[in-house]
Amino acid sequence: MALIDDLGKALDSSPGGSVILTSVDAIMDWSRGKSLWTMPMGTACCAMELIAASFSKFDFDRHGTIPRADPRHTDVMVVAGTITYKMAPAVQRLYDQMPDPKWVIAMGNCAVSGGIFYYDTYSVVRGVDEFLPVDVYIAGCPPRPEALQDAIFQLRKKVDSESVAPGRVRDVEYVLPLPGDPRAGDRIQALRDGGGRK
Amino acid sequence: MNINELREHLCSEYPDLCPLFSVEFGDGSLTVAAERLYSAASDMRDLGFDRLGMVTAVDRGETFELVYRVTSREMRAGIFLKAEVPREDPHIKSLCDLWPAANWHEREVYDMFGIVFDGHPDLRRILLTDDWVGYPLRKDYEDERMIRRPDYI
Numbered sequence A: 001m002a003l004i005d006d007l008g009k010a011l012d013s014s015p016g017g018s019v020i021l022t023s024v025d026a027i028m029d030w031s032r033g034k035s036l037w038t039m040p041m042g043t044a045c046c047a048m049e050l051i052a053a054s055f056s057k058f059d060f061d062r063h064g065t066i067p068r069a070d071p072r073h074t075d076v077m078v079v080a081g082t083i084t085y086k087m088a089p090a091v092q093r094l095y096d097q098m099p100d101p102k103w104v105i106a107m108g109n110c111a112v113s114g115g116i117f118y119y120d121t122y123s124v125v126r127g128v129d130e131f132l133p134v135d136v137y138i139a140g141c142p143p144r145p146e147a148l149q150d151a152i153f154q155l156r157k158k159v160d161s162e163s164v165a166p167g168r169v170r171d172v173e174y175v176l177p178l179p180g181d182p183r184a185g186d187r188i189q190a191l192r193d194g195g196g197r198k
Numbered sequence B: 001m002n003i004n005e006l007r008e009h010l011c012s013e014y015p016d017l018c019p020l021f022s023v024e025f026g027d028g029s030l031t032v033a034a035e036r037l038y039s040a041a042s043d044m045r046d047l048g049f050d051r052l053g054m055v056t057a058v059d060r061g062e063t064f065e066l067v068y069r070v071t072s073r074e075m076r077a078g079i080f081l082k083a084e085v086p087r088e089d090p091h092i093k094s095l096c097d098l099w100p101a102a103n104w105h106e107r108e109v110y111d112m113f114g115i116v117f118d119g120h121p122d123l124r125r126i127l128l129t130d131d132w133v134g135y136p137l138r139k140d141y142e143d144e145r146m147i148r149r150p151d152y153i
């Protein structure tokens, strides 16, 4: 409904009443950021919080974040739980099946760094950023569902800064520093300098 | 057979069990010599312990302690059967023909501790890859990916 209301206001204030002036970037980022469907990659205890987040008490759907079991329908992979070296190829494969543009949230200490399995382990990957490009890290063992919702908001800001044109970056004002800010800043700088992956 | 009869029977058969067997919680633990494990286990099964829920092992340095948990639905009681095998060349008789559930559990113990179950129909690694070197739940296991916990933690 908010969309319709905003549209009405925009129409009201525009001369002639039926013309909206916006940029392609703005409308793309707005539509992408408001419907970040998640691929719930829950492998351990953190998955319980991930599941709790999408049920009625926390109600993820109101943010347009709907969990889908099929990677081909999703934009964000939420890695919630311990990833072992045996599991990593499967996670990588699911990530590869997601259509571009795609983002990754590392939820919980295990996905961030290996967590309690950092030392003396033969099987646990020390953070999914060993093989996936992580956009938002959430600390906690496990993090609360609110933290996951906050991660979605942080990710939205990040999505807002992307441009459809290759090599361009939109300037957005972050209200709070993003958890992965130094790296995001580096990436944006790299894009400004003309390199980078987009 | 109810739980009190079971207790009497076990006390006459395995005197070492008596102090450990608690009827309130219905659980006891029974440590037997490795050679005697199979016969003790088959006794347990004949007494009505119809479910093998878990097989695991503990690295005790010089020895490995095998732990089998068997439960009885009728008596609502459970027992930990334990046996020690030497670290060098650990062998024990498989319980697969008593409880078929032992098959995968014993494979897992073989996978993680390298304890060989004699008479097991299909003793292969179950969780790790077939080309894995070593047995990772042994305390002295090392590989190049492992980071040792520093002393100050």
Ligand code: SF4
Pocket (backbone or CB within 6 Å): A044, A045, A046, A047, A080, A081, A082, A107, A108, A109, A110, A111, A115, A116, A140, A141, A142, A143
């Ligand atoms: S971070 Fe903690 S809660 Fe989350 S998967 Fe790891 S051990 Fe479980």
